[in-house]
Amino acid sequence: MSGRFLRWVGYGIAAIAVAFAVVLASRFGTDPGLVDSPLLGEPAPAFALSPLEGGEPVALEELKGDIVIVNFFASWCLQCRAEHAALTSTADAFAGQGVTLVQIGYQESPPASIDYLELAGRSESALYLADPGSRAAIAYGVFGIPETFFIDEEGIVVGKIIGESDALVLGATIDAIKRGERPGQSVTGDTSQRPED
């Protein structure tokens, strides 16, 4: 009786241990940042950031009524470089249509971001802001860049793209928000962390 009981207990423990170990092992290599942002459906975290060149801070509140695209970027981020033309052309195409692109430098000195934008190009309708101390990046829960948030006219976060975006996805997301939809979150590719990290 006792021998059989112990054997079954042993088998049970072994089965649980195997299943547990497999589940744990499967998590290796997965990016913990690929979780749904808790900001989706919530009011966008407020910020007031100065332009990269300095000057009066721009508050998110001032842009209420527009669809705001908040994109965190840096010159050291390859995916950011790859998507830059799409962001710029989207800002240009939707200029004057109630859409504002806000690009926020992430973990980078403003002069480095300015040098990068000199080469990569800017949209005249977009805002390029500095984030000293990463206050905005922390408020938006940025795990790696590029991360792009979509804020609707009411100031609610309704979309997020993790990874490199393209003009069709950006534009179609804006179109969807204009129709009153909430596109949600998508992972389009890898993100980057600052090299020295």
Next chain:
Amino acid sequence: MSDGPHRNLERSMSERLRNVVTVTVVAVMAVTLVTLVVTDRSQPDRVQSIGQRIKCPVCQGESIANSPSAMARDMMDVVAEKVAAGETDDAIIDELLGSFSGAVLLDPPAAGSTLVLWLAPAIALMLGVVVIVWWRKHPTEHRPSPRPRARRIVPIALLAVAFGTIVVVAGSFLQDRAGPASGVAAIDTENLDDVSNETMKAVIAANAGHPEVDGMRLALAQRYFDANDYRLAFPHYLAVAQSPDATDTQAVTALVRLGWMAWDGNAEVETALELFDEALAIDEGSVTARYLKAQVLWCGAGDLDEAETLMQDILIDPDLPVDSREQVRREIEAIRAGTACK
């Protein structure tokens, strides 16, 4: 004889010493415990303590208190500011959770799917105790081996559990990697009905020179053309007509539209006819190019013979829809009758 009292004295002293040590240790522990509980922790301690619980978002399994990364240092600064502002530990952590989600906690929360991680040690301990107690109650009992069938089934069942888990986990892992099932990137890029002109413009601008952008240019130009906005349609048709990557069909479409706009928009007969001829040089059988060229010959150049010849050529095409065939016939009769075109 003289050892008795001496030994008693030694024993008594030893017991007293032991009691003193015990009381001292207990007292020190109690004072320490009470101090820890009652005394307010200093702000730096609280910052450090909260920092130990928060995972550095740009690191692998490191707390923001221990990571040297710039992001971790910035997060520690934020925590310090909030502690200095009088926020509680829980409020500070809740705020970070509201931005980063539970993935920013170094220890998984003792709730939901991660509750099992917290319960696992207790369950294992209880099972161990049960096994030990049972073992001690039946120390030498030897039972005959279980039946051969049971002996075969149990390992197979174990393997099945492990295999099933691997399949389920691997399936979900691959699904995660394959891309999102919903969300902004799941937009149907084949169906452009819901895509605005601005989005098309952005795609074209961002992909200038890309071979596949000609299709998007034609789709956008068609919208402008249908809206009679030739000014906006023109640059896109021109770009496709000049594109080395455009297919013959795309090039013919662009040239035919350019020809029609030259005639309809600017009354430029010669330019229109040249563009139709360019289209026909690429695709001699293009019904649209022939039909529109015939229209311009009839209405613009007044070359009725050539217009009729072209119209007759169109009727040879066996694939011409019945409605179109009837319209061409009516127009041939009108040309023959010398009726002015509409």
